[in-house]
Amino acid sequence: YSTKSTNHYPSIFIYGHRASGKNITLTVLHHSSSSLQLPHATVSCVECVSVALLFEQVLLSFFGCDAASLLPRSPSLSDFVRIYRQQCSQSPAKQTRYIVMEKAELLRDTDANLLPALLRLQELVRKCSNLIVTVVDCMCVPPSVCLFIGELQQILSQDRHPSYTAEFYSSYINILLGVFYSVCRDLRELRHLAALNFSKFCEPLAEGKVKETDTHKLWRNIEPHLKKAMQTVYLREVSSLQWEQMQQMEEKESGALRGLSAHTHVELPYYSKFLLIAAYLASYNPARTDKRFFLKHHGKIKKTNFLKKNEKTSNHLLGPKPFPLDRLLAIFYSVVDNRVAPTASIFSQISSLVTLQLLTQVSHDDQLDAPKYKCAVSMDFICAISRTVNFDIVKYLYDFL
Incomplete structure (x- = not known):
């Protein structure tokens, strides 16, 4: 809808699995600053561990340090609304202001009335400013909302290597999803795993041992490698090059470290x-x-x-x-x-x-x-x-x- 319209939804709730496009809202707002001139405040509820920090971040983004300094030591929602109204009367906005809250499910651990009040914030301040609160990823998504295996297969198959046919890369993605789909449905992580293990999948082809159509032999070659890679899902402690180097070192090692996969070398705090x-x-x-x-x-x-x-x-x-x-x-x-x-x-x-x-x-x-x-x-x-x-x-x- 038009950003100049006065008929806005008071809040927008965006939810979905990881890598399903929720952050397109932030992308639009960040890249529209020069063209559409949409004033917005992005609040991470992970970083704002208290209500005071949340209010301070909003006022700081819209009105600057002077407005944020007006908050008392332990501000209430009424304090925030009062200061916001005061600043809006002094600096009226030509466009609708947007507050984007990421990981807003964490607000459920605060006062029971905070999240409902924020979602109806436009009613509290509408006399002085149009305001939209956009809630991104407010709650966990049930499994039925996640990307299905067929959708993942179609998306991942678009990243095929130019040196190989689409059918060959699609068969590789099917094998990859057959191993990882039960433990990982994150598109970004699966894309990383696909790029990480494709060279190993193609080794028999490079050596001339099999043909592209011999899926069974290709599967037998890659299966042990994928099972080791499954132990590093989400850890991302190694890059693709480091993974290959560690696998080569592992084959040469003997004794207590022999047979241990790369995940045993992960660094934690x-x-x-x-x-x-x-x-x-x-x-x-x-x-x-x-x-x-x-x-x-x-x-x-x-x-x-x-x-x-x-x-x-x-x-x-x-x-x-x-x-x-x-x-x-x-x-x-x-x-x-x-x-x-x-x-x-x-x-x-x-x-x-x-x-x-x-x-x-x-x-x-x-x-x-x-x-x-x-x-x-x-x-x-x-x-x-x-x-x-x-x-x-x-x-x-x-x-x-």
Whole structure:
């Protein structure tokens, strides 16, 4: 619709899976500054950890530092509306102002009336200015909204290599999606994986061993390589060239490092490594053993009393068990080298591990008071991570007593 029209929707809600085009709104606004002259404020709800920062960012973008400085130390929504009205009367806008909030689902953790009030902000300030609040990616998208495999296949096939036919590249994309679609439906990540592994897929052709139509032999050649690459989904710790170099080095190595994939070399923040170690211990150790492993003055406990009678099944064979957040933090504070205060940074690193799929949240999103997780890494991975922080994890594993 026309930007000069006075009949605007008070808010626009844009949602969708990653790489589905939500940020086209930001692209239009950023590139229209000179042509359409659309005043806008872009607010990242991840960076604005408080309501005060959110209000300050909006006023700063529209009116400058002087307007932002008028906010009190702990501003309310009424304070923001009052200052906004005052600034609009002094500096009226010729065009509609736009507030774009990214990751606005985080506003649900603030006051219950904040997000509804922001969505109806035009009603509060319409006497002095047209205003549209655009909410980008307000909530998680159900699986039915994600790109289907057929759509992904069509999009990825458009990136075909000019040296090969469209049918050949399409067959490669089908093989790639057959491996990765169950764990990754992010278009950007799949495009990265397609470019990363295509040279390996073409190796038998370059050597003259097979033809383009021999899909079965091409599949057998690429399958082990794709399974290793699946362990690095979302990590992006290596570039395409580095991945090939590490694979060549891996084939030459022997001993303890032989057979480990590139994901064991991933670099994480220092405390994230200990959080992941704590998560692994919580997943594979029974909760009743925490006192034995992590309490310094637990007294003498005989091994015969400590172990259950006839307990022979390995916890590693049974797979990781879910654990609550408080148990993860208790183990983390026990194994980390120095004293760490429970800050927001620690909790954000847990969220990052979930995003990287190194941890899996098994509780529902509405169970905010007691979230539960599972560790999603292998024994080789956690041993490699433990070595980087000089932590002997084997001594703390129940299966290796």
